[in-house]
Amino acid sequence: MAMPPAIETVDLVKEYGDLRALQELSLTVEEGEFFGLLGPNGAGKTTFINTLVGLVRKTGGDARVFGHDVEDDYRQARDAIGLAPQEFNVDRFFPIKEVLMHKAGYHGIPEDEAAERADEVLKRVGIYDKRNERFDWLSGGMKRRLLLARALVTDPDLLILDEPTAGVDVQLRHDLWELVTELNEEGTTILLTTHYIEEAERLCDRVAIMNEGRKVTVATPDELKQRGTDTIAVRLESEPSTAPDLGAYAHETTVSGDRLEVRVDDGGATAPRLLNDLEARGFEIADLEITRTSLEEIFVDLTRSEDRTVTRSSAESADGESAAEGREPEREQEGVA
């Protein structure tokens, strides 16, 4: 019998009045996967997670964790999950070791074993010497570590990390990365939400990009990068008066001074043809450089909201100057042929 997926949602909907926080979201995370959930703030990542653990009631659709329905079999579903949330929602009445013991206890782990596990996870995240302190006395980084320890103390099959590295220092970020990679190698399924693209690229087997409560795409980080275009930047000996009219392979041609930028699908394969075409039109080439689109740019592209369409204004406008004041000189606005 095939193992059910760690997470499976079908047409999941969450509405807050008129606001649709999740819109028919269907997503599958396989057992053992390291899965990333990317999206800008307000994309619905946390709502999605909270639906799984029971902090948000879904409006429609289905959600299962290891085959257990999150409402009908809520106890089994919740028992499988360890959640390190974004907010510091920790019991402030007790020293942190006891907080962990309580959490383990709620999951049916007897007291002696809970104490051992609490020590173990505190050592694992590196705050064992703070075990008798209360949460409020910990530094920001230690608080983050404690959230992870609390998620681990129940030995979950599915570890959910909601923005675990938001606002943490470099050292802690790397420690966290190392630890979660280790856990994943030991067989724990991991769902990570982040808006740091680098983090997803580095850790995740697959990522889902979300925007406005919808799934935009699901792919491996490599596949995503394939989807991006390359930019061939050419420096010309003399400034062209207008952007040259190239073939259909040039998705976008931009002129700024003596610099010509052409967006194409595959920079390496297209460059010779571009050079030929430019020379045929009488341009003299001084220099050439090819850059791949970063995952970040692809991400921005995919999550751009529908109403903010690309401006296709002409090159003649005085935008060159006015761009300096107030708004970012976006590439699309610098003059597009």
Place this chain on the structure above:
Amino acid sequence: MLSVGFRALFRREVLRFVRRPKNTFMPPAITNVLYFAVFGVILGGRIDEIAGYPYILFIVPGLIVLGAISNAFENASFSIFHGRWNEYIHETLTSPLSYAEMVVAYVGASAVRGLVVGVIIAAVGRLFVPIGFEHGLFLIATMVVITALFAGLGIIGGLVARDFDDLTVMNQFILRPLVFFGAVFYSLETFEQGWQVTLSLLNPMVYMVDSVRYGLLGHSDLIGVGVLPAPYADFAPLFALGILTTATAAVLAIDVYLFKIGYGLTD
């Protein structure tokens, strides 16, 4: 029912108030020393016996009820509301405890606090006047039921409250007037008008105070005023306990339902 998870939550809830005696047990002890000293000794000496008991003795059961139920209410409402406020109630909500287990653990621990406060008040009272223990089992049953009832109401309060002021409002403006008009400081038999008795009988607090008084002193106003028709008049305390038990069961069922739908707990 007594799963490891349930016991862990119950234990957590009990430890929370046990480790803060200055906030939980000292105030009722001190308040009641004052009550007994002022109402019992200083004023009580000028008041005639009520229902055949010295005044100071007559008010002991009411003060026990007052302390026990307000502490049970306060504990449950505070624990739930504080957990919501700081969101650490998520630790419970994301756990594989059943909703009934969660409710019974919160209610049970809060009832324990109410019972402990009841014992403290009895002990304070004992310093001023010898207190009997006429119907022990009945007394214990009543105390368990009424502390559970008010712990259950406290859960609702904690779920409904939007800020800490709401909790104060519930305690000061609802609980306290009911208690003061609940025959703590007087006997229903002192009323000369029938409507005064009838009105009092609509106050649930009357049944609690009367039941505890019956348990401790063996005296019941409800028997005296004839709540039940003649041949059954002596069963009035059991009748009261029956009403209270039913009310408690209903409130706990509401608590479980609220947890199930996530009222005040989930988005």
